Amino acid sequence: MLAGFHSVGLSADPILTVIQRAAAAGYDAIELNAETLSWTVPHVTPATPPEERAAIREAAALNGLVISAVGAHVAMVEDDAEARRKAIAFVDGCTDLAVDVGAPVVHILSGPAPAGVPEATAWKWFADAVVATSSHADSRGVSLAIEAIAGHLFHRIDD
Incomplete structure (x- = not known):
């Protein structure tokens, strides 16, 4: 079993710093936050440039961390069809x-x-x-x- 850290726990720090801090604290894995929350922005998104993606992968490897997951949290059942497509x-x-x-x-x-959408429709x-x-x-x-x-x-x- 691996002990993992979710990057949102250090949301104010840049992701490369979060990786270093998680490794220094003894974690084995890190989950990358891609969710925009009311109190913070994500560490990664689909717009993260290729060179930053490579730097994240390299930093995790150099610090002995597995990248366990990407938390792609967006509402999938919006009332608007375009919002669902996005x-x-x-x-x-x-x-x-x-x-x-x-x-x-x-x-x-x-x-x-x-609100107002039948549950069967949302499902x-x-x-x-x-x-x-x-x-x-x-x-x-x-x-x-x-x-x-x-x-x-x-x-x-x-x-």
Whole structure:
């Protein structure tokens, strides 16, 4: 088993500093945050340039860390079809980033069901998004995982 650190825990530091600090603290792995939160910006996104991706991969290797995953957290069940399309493109971009940095897993979440949308409709949107993003992940040799979040459509073990 590996002890891993999620980069959002040091959200104010540049990712190369986070990698060094996580290794110095004795962690074995690091998960890269690609989620924009109300209180911070992501360390990586699909727009992360190739040279930065290479630097992240090299820094992790030099510091003895495995890059365990990329957290591609965007709502996949937005009421707007264009927003859902952009969410799928974001996750697919994070999958490509995962390949470049050597992360074997990208994980997603559903997001909360939009108000006024029938639950069955929200589940169909999420299922469609999972099919699309897992197909891309499979084609790139990356595992796609779904994180259950309280208050989101997908939030129970039975989901």
